[in-house]
Amino acid sequence: MAVSTPPGPDAVRDDLEQVFRTAYPRVVAVAARVLGSRDEAEDVAQEVFLAFGRSAVPAGEAVGWLCVAAAHTALNHLRSGRRRASREEAAGASRPVSPDVADTVVTLDERRRVRAALARLPRRQAVALVLRHSGLSYAEVAAALDLSPGSVGTTVRRAESALREELNRHASSD
Amino acid sequence: MRHPTDGTLRRLVDEPAGVADTDREHVADCPVCLSELVTAQREAAAAAAALDVEVAVDVEAGWRRLSRSLAADDAPGVGAPTRRRWRSLLRSPAIAAVGVVALLTGAGAAAAADWLQIFRPERVAPITVTRDDLLALPELTAYGRVDREGNTDVRDVADAAAAERATGIAVPRVGELPRGVTGEPTYQVRDRVTTFFTFSAAEAAAAAAEAGGTLPPPPPGLDGSRFRLTNGPRVAAVWSSTGGVPALVVARTAAPTVDSSGTPFETARDYVLTLPGLPADLAEQLRSVSADGTTLPLRVLSERMTSSSADVNGTPATVLTSRDATMAAVVWLDGGLVTAVAGSLSADEVLAVARGLR
Numbered sequence: 001m002a003v004s005t006p007p008g009p010d011a012v013r014d015d016l017e018q019v020f021r022t023a024y025p026r027v028v029a030v031a032a033r034v035l036g037s038r039d040e041a042e043d044v045a046q047e048v049f050l051a052f053g054r055s056a057v058p059a060g061e062a063v064g065w066l067c068v069a070a071a072h073t074a075l076n077h078l079r080s081g082r083r084r085a086s087r088e089e090a091a092g093a094s095r096p097v098s099p100d101v102a103d104t105v106v107t108l109d110e111r112r113r114v115r116a117a118l119a120r121l122p123r124r125q126a127v128a129l130v131l132r133h134s135g136l137s138y139a140e141v142a143a144a145l146d147l148s149p150g151s152v153g154t155t156v157r158r159a160e161s162a163l164r165e166e167l168n169r170h171a172s173s174d
Numbered sequence: 175m176r177h178p179t180d181g182t183l184r185r186l187v188d189e190p191a192g193v194a195d196t197d198r199e200h201v202a203d204c205p206v207c208l209s210e211l212v213t214a215q216r217e218a219a220a221a222a223a224a225l226d227v228e229v230a231v232d233v234e235a236g237w238r239r240l241s242r243s244l245a246a247d248d249a250p251g252v253g254a255p256t257r258r259r260w261r262s263l264l265r266s267p268a269i270a271a272v273g274v275v276a277l278l279t280g281a282g283a284a285a286a287a288d289w290l291q292i293f294r295p296e297r298v299a300p301i302t303v304t305r306d307d308l309l310a311l312p313e314l315t316a317y318g319r320v321d322r323e324g325n326t327d328v329r330d331v332a333d334a335a336a337a338e339r340a341t342g343i344a345v346p347r348v349g350e351l352p353r354g355v356t357g358e359p360t361y362q363v364r365d366r367v368t369t370f371f372t373f374s375a376a377e378a379a380a381a382a383a384e385a386g387g388t389l390p391p392p393p394p395g396l397d398g399s400r401f402r403l404t405n406g407p408r409v410a411a412v413w414s415s416t417g418g419v420p421a422l423v424v425a426r427t428a429a430p431t432v433d434s435s436g437t438p439f440e441t442a443r444d445y446v447l448t449l450p451g452l453p454a455d456l457a458e459q460l461r462s463v464s465a466d467g468t469t470l471p472l473r474v475l476s477e478r479m480t481s482s483s484a485d486v487n488g489t490p491a492t493v494l495t496s497r498d499a500t501m502a503a504v505v506w507l508d509g510g511l512v513t514a515v516a517g518s519l520s521a522d523e524v525l526a527v528a529r530g531l532r
Contacts, residue, residue: 012244020240025231032227041229042236049240114224133225138189149192153181160184160217163224168327 016053019062024049026063027070030134034074034126036115044073064144067136071127078119117166125159132156177204183211187218298507300474300481300492301459318374324367324406330360334411337361341407343426346513349530351413352523355421359411366406366428373399373442393441400435401442413517422517422527429470429510470512472505482521486528493521504528 027048031041048069057065118126124145131141132152141156142149178186178197186193186201201207331337334345340363375397378389408427434442447457460471472492474481482493484504491506494516502524503516515528 017237020237021233024233024236028229028231028236029227032229033225036227038229038231042231045236046240046243050243053240053244129221130225133222138185138192149185150179150181153184154179155181157180157184157214157217160214160221163221164217167224 012053013055015059015062016049019052019059019066020049023063023066026134027066030067030070030130031074033130033134034071034115034118035077040077041074044070044077048073061143064136064140067131067134068127068144071130072123074130075119075123075126078115113167114163117163120166121159121162125155125162128152128155129159129163177207180210180214183207183214184218186211187215297468297490298470298472298492298505298512300494301471302474302476302481317378319370319372321370322367323370325365328362328364328410331363332361334361337363337409337411341365341409343407343409343428343511345409345411346424346426346531348411348422348424348527349532350526352422352517352519352527355413355517355519357413359413359422359424362410362412364406364408366404369403369405371401371403373397373401390445393445396437396442396445399437399442401437402433402435403430404433405430422515422519424513424515424527424531426511426513429507429512470507484521484525486525491525491528493525495521 024045027045028038028041031044031048032038035041035044048066051069052062052066055065118130121129128141128145128147131144132138136144138149138152141147141152145152145155147155178193178200182193182197183201186198190198201211331340334347337343337345345361373392373396375392378392406427408425410423410425413422432439443461447461472481472494474494477497479494479496482495484491484493486504486506489506489508491504494503494505496502499520500518501516502519502521503514504521504524505512505514506528507513513528513531515524515531517524519527
């Protein structure tokens with residue numbers, strides 16, 4: 001699914017506020033998984049809802065459309081190279097199960113690498129990966145990306161392998 | 175029967191109800207598929223950890239912002255850093271300070287003669303930070319150049335002996351497993367990782383100028399100073415659980431140390447602690463724990479964890495407990511090695527494991 005929407009009428013759709021209040025946290029969460037930053041994720045979500053507000057996307061497809069648009073737009077931000085790596089993951093790295101209690105610096109650097117690796121994945125794989133890990137079901141990811149549910153598993157599986165390979169390949173080279 | 179596809183195995187990891195009974199039954203009896211399933215589980219868990227983010231969203235504020243944009247017909251530009259973001263970063267050089275102090279206290283082993291060892295921890299101590307502080311942490315690369323040597327990949331090895339051969343560190347053996355933790359652990363190792371940081375006054379000033387602010391002048395000699403941080407090697411024994419979170423982890427790593435090309439530890443530390451915006455209580459915590467370069471600050475995220483003191487067979491230790499009481503960890507430093515016992519356990523249980531290590 002493309003991020004850009006066909007030019008809609010100038011009027012803002014009537015159900016925008018209702019959809020916004022329901023879906024905004026989820027849309028921010030999708031973008032945050034890509035960008036790792038709340039501020040940037042909220043910027044992306046705002047951008048996506050502005051486009052949605054003037055689109056004619058059917059209400060029943062709104063959440064899927066918004067999530068896919070958020071994933072694409074966030075990946076575009078990553079590739080624009082103008083963003084700063086985030087500290088979100090730094091917070092996540094403090095959980096007690098991490099044996100890396102003394103590893104702050106390396107952890108921060110690794111989180112930056114995750115973003116770089118995501119940017120290098122094939123776009124469809126990256127989007128499927130982010131949507132699935134954002135809690136969309138296989139059926140929802142399938143509908144949003146126009147795939148069969150069976151292909152979702154294959155696409156996500158390939159994305160996870162590719163992510164691991166990307167992280168390994170670039171672990172000591174950049 | 176044909177093996178199910180890798181996509182089917184992947185779905186079995188986290189949406190098994192969507193997989194046909196015949197495929198499930200096949201996998202349960204097929205060593206090849208079970209092995210593939212384990213790999214899929216591991217990679218799914220790794221991806222989940224890499225992508226894990228929790229963000230608190232203010233829907234009302236978001237709606238007000240969208241309403242203003244709609245009214246002004248003023249869509250935000252794609253990818254352009256906003257002034258607000260730069261300002262928020264500048265307001266928290268505090269956080270840069272946390273990063274740099276963490277760097278100063280984060281890793282390293284002196285070897286070459288032209289390096290001055292400026293930090294070798296002998297104990298750990300908790301410092302409390304908030305999630306907002308961590309969220310605003312700017313990149314170290316804004317302050318200079320960061321290079322790294324070594325493979326950060328965590329890899330499985332066959333057994334404890336292989337882990338020791340790979341790292342030179344003996345894996346502590348658990349005397350008695352806590353109730354509910356069963357089976358044999360998997361052993362993981364990671365090589366030593368060396369990070370070099372070169373402070374650049376020009377880059378730091380440029381970062382500040384871009385944000386519309388001014389950094390305090392660095393002390394003489396800091397510009398161009400190099401710091402070398404070596405972390406690890408590390409070994410870990412991991413008992414898994416069905417939920418994806420390890421039931422028990424026993425990890426041991428060479429204590430991180432830091433070497434400098436000339437700048438004394440106190441000089442660098444005092445500089446970062448005087449950067450504007452550093453919350454006074456955090457500065458005070460960092461100043462006190464880093465007074466003599468022998469205490470490793472253990473970051474405690476105040477929203478998620480609480481810390482307390484304990485001892486492990488006579489060695490002072492720090493106990494971390496998650497506020498939802500689902501996880502606990504105990505960390506101590508002895509003889510140049512940091513040891514951590516953590517898991518989906520109570521504080522008493524991790525302490526019992528720690529005290530029973532052989």
